[in-house]
Amino acid sequence: MSASPPPSPASRIRVGSAPDSWGVWFADDPAQVPWRRFLDEVADAGYAWIELGPYGYLPTDPARLRAETERRGLTVSAGTVFTALHRGPAVWDATWEHVGRVAELTRAMGARHLVVIPSFWRDDRTAEVIEDPELTADQWRALTSGMERLAREVRETYGLGIVVHPHADTHIDGEAHVERFLDATDPELVSLCLDTGHYAYCGGDSVKLIETYGERIGYLHLKQVDPGVLADVLAEGTPFGPAVRRGVMCEPPRGVPALEPVLAAAAKLDAELFAIVEQDMYPCPPDRPLPIARRTRRFLRGCGV
Known part of the structure; x- marks a missing residue:
């Protein structure tokens, strides 16, 4: 009997x-679909892993959420927090209170990751500029040292990265x-969630x-961006929220970056990785997401994942 081939990266x-x-x-x-x-x-679209999304959208009682996810064959991969550590x-105290709630639920659901998003320099609802887009040297130091402290305390308290x-x-x-940011932070503590769409959006x-x-x-x-919409958005200085409403994020394989080479490069890493589809659509008609999600899952299977 021949040996089974080794699993592909x-x-x-x-x-x-x-x-x-x-x-x-x-x-x-009220513009969003019910949880x-x-x-x-x-x-239904064929995914087995989900993120928690904004804290409070899904049930925050672990027993209830576990019952709801398990009966659908779903498992949580990560929670998400927003921080303003450059300040x-x-x-810190307000940040840790927010992080603690999300991390507790994330751990209870068996996930190992906490996705940390820096605060926006525009208001996420009104798109008003509320801070300078560029940090000072002191703010950079506060940001990097704060992220290292956050990583250390999240690991020690909740066992998450x-x-x-x-x-x-x-x-x-x-x-x-x-x-x-990467050069200024400890690789033993701080890792990156590479969002292919946001990174392409920013060049x-x-x-x-x-x-x-x-x-x-x-x-x-x-995630992918529509290069035509992106060119207009950048030329006009359109904030991110309105850019999403204009369709700057699109379903694959209609945009950039091409996901096949991204996945091929990631597969060469000596690591197990989650690859979570996030097509920014806010707001959107309630019947729009499911057909896109089905097509995207089929596309990704064609990419070998």
Whole structure:
């Protein structure tokens, strides 16, 4: 009898989706689909892994959430928190209170990752500019030291690892800021959640980042941008929220970056990775997400994951 072939590297990439792909940005918003419908449809689309999304959108009682996910064959991969650590020690207590709630639920659901998104320099509802897009040297030091402290305390208290998510309209966005952040933080503590869509939106090359900083990539968000809409958005200085409403994020394989080479580069890393589909759509018609999610899952299977 011949031996079974070794598993392909891509088999170590676990694909899931998130409330974001159903147009969910907030814990409670009448423009969003109800959480039961999200769970039903994400399972129907063929995904086995989900993120918690904004804290409070899904049930926060672990027993109730576990019952709801298990009966649909779903498992939680991560929770998400928002931070403003560049503002220094004054925000630590409020940050830790928020992180603690999310981390407790994340741990209770058996997940091991906490996705950390830096605060926006524009208001996420009104798009008003509320901070300078560029940090001072002191703010950079507060950001990097704060992230290291957060990583250390999350690990010690909850047994989770943090993965920092570069994001449009935040202070960690494109190549220069991401590399500066990575070079200034301890690789034993701080890993990256590479969001392919946000990184492309901000001019970054995901494959290059994986090949250069592969040991820092701890998690993936799979997303594409429509290059035509993006060109108009950048030319007009459109904030991220309105850009999403204009359709700047699109379903694969219609946009950039091409996901096949991204997944191929990620598969070469000596790591098991989650690759969570996140197609920013807010707000969106309630019947729109499921057909897109089904098509995207079929596309990703064609990519070997």
